Amino acid sequence: MxxxxxxxxxxxxxxxxxxxxxxxxxxxxxxxxxxxxxxxxxxxxxxxxxxxxxxxxxxxRKEELKSFDNTKRNGGNIEDLLVYGQRDFVIAADGEKTLVSELIGKTIGLLFGAHWCPPSRAFAIQLAEVYNELKIIQNKHFDIVFVSTDRDQEEFDLNISSMPWLAIPYQDKARQDLSNKVSIFMLFREKRRRKSYRP
Incomplete structure (x- = not known):
């Protein structure tokens, strides 16, 4: 320390x-x-x-940050939500980059999930079927962006390898920021809850 x-x-x-x-x-x-x-x-x-x-x-400061999150969440600007620092793109499973600006005007679903969470994996399989059908019906007017809550890069890579949609890069701080902005507190935090302490 x-x-x-x-x-x-x-x-x-x-x-x-x-x-x-x-x-x-x-x-x-x-x-x-x-x-x-x-x-x-x-x-x-x-x-x-x-x-x-x-x-x-x-x-x-806590209230300022919450207010900032609320403004971004309610503003409806996809670039405010998905762009972070110099990164202005999201990625596909093969590493191909898509500019966030290309998503403007589309209906976007933010998928929060993790490979370590069985219900998350099961839902991703179901969602992939719906997604593939919607992509045909809606053509270029719909997409999903995966916001990972995986524990490490290896899990993220394994997770995204079977996903047909886009994702925010694992190392990007925007993943946590998005969780704040849309009030996601974690899926099933496994056994990571803080321990009760009695001095």
Whole structure:
């Protein structure tokens, strides 16, 4: 860990946990100034959702970020949702790139899923049948963009290999941003829930 630490002391640990109502781990309690006042109950979720953009981890910043997400979600601009930084494309299973600008005017479905989740895999098979039929009926007016919640690049590659639609690249931060914007909190978070903690 690149940061400082309080020397191990059970009494100090209990006092801090009681003072800041720490009841789960991990917990990150941002403090403001020298008086030890906390500015947010637990910033772990903020950092998971927004990364460096969450700084300075205040309630005001949290509201700003949520407002920004709502504006993008309700604005109806596909480029605002799918373009991130210098990346202005989505990819197919074979790596071929499609410019996001080519999706403007189409009906777009955002598919959130993961290979480790059996219901997600089962639904993708069903959806592929519907998708292929709709592509014939709707011609070029419909598409799906996969937003992965896979655990690593290998799982993502395996997942997308059987998909006939487009996807956001796995390493792209836009995947998590999209989850925030459309209020996706995870599929079945497997066994990754935070552990309850009793000091």
């Amino acid at each position: 690149p940061w400082l630490a309080v020397p191990f002391n059970v009494n100090t640990q209990r006092r801090l946990c009681n003072t800041y109502h720490v009841n789960c781990i991990p917990s990150l309690i941002p403090l403001l100034g020298s008086n030890g006042r906390s500015v947010e109950e637990n910033a772990v979720g903020l950092i998971e959702d927004y990364g460096i953009d969450a700084f300075p981890f205040t309630k005001e």
